[in-house]
Amino acid sequence: MICQVDTNNGIPIYEQISRQVKFAVANGSLLVGEHVPSVREMATRTAVNVNTVARAYRDLQAEGVLVSIRGTGLAIAADAPEKCRRNRLEMVRERLRYILREALQNGVSSDEIQALVHSEWDALKKESPLDNTHPEKG
């Protein structure tokens, strides 16, 4: 489990981390019972402070994604995959809505948006071709 943190995009680091954990659970990169990296390891690998990682993990516990195993670490909760998979599209949708609303309210046409999404999606696929390491079961 590796997290990519961007300190310049305005999104709180703890939120970036918790989102990525939830996505990882949703697509099977993290399995039930598996331990998430310790706060210190995650902090080191992402060049972030321990407290910031702890904040993300605390939020994930509150959401029921992680459970604490005292003295050992934090593990993926039994019902986390179902939860995260159900919320995966919602997480994307929530942010997509802001952008589309702004575009719509300012005279961007449906065709322009469709073209924009298509071209950006293709560009991203070329940029980082899919490495299906953890394919989801149907």
Added chain:
Amino acid sequence: MICQVDTNNGIPIYEQISRQVKFAVANGSLLVGEHVPSVREMATRTAVNVNTVARAYRDLQAEGVLVSIRGTGLAIAADAPEKCRRNRLEMVRERLRYILREALQNGVSSDEIQALVHSEWDALKKESPLDNTHPEKG
């Protein structure tokens, strides 16, 4: 010129204001030479502090969208519409890219994204039907 400010979405208020001004210039809601609302009026109408509006206007001057007319106010620069129209899709694209990258990197399929964009766009169109007050010339 009315600005809608959301204090809870994490985006700096001054950035929300400057973006909305640029969009308004791009689609003809604000014309060359026209005065933008005074910092005090804009601050009152958006329930925001004067300094925050001033910050937005300062940025817009730095970008060449607004020009200062001493003692009178700030007006839309002569070449602002061209500039803003050229940047309009880029402003949307920049934010769209973050979302699509996150989705792609986490196993969301092309079909799911297309469906998501389509359904959200339709929902937004119903929510606020287009009032073509300032149609762009072809």
Added chain:
DNA sequence: ACTACTGTAATATCTAACTATTACAGTACT
């Protein structure tokens, strides 16, 4: 028992964004 890990918590410090307030110089209108 010792060591090396876990998570958690408290403290202090920093920065960006925002607010409230006061002040000042330039312009327009009467």
Added chain:
DNA sequence: AGTACTGTAATAGTTAGATATTACAGTAGT
């Protein structure tokens, strides 16, 4: 000249996010 607007600036205070550091209780392996 006086009034009412402009933008601009300085000051001080608040909040959220992040950092650095220290500390402590619980667990596992030796």
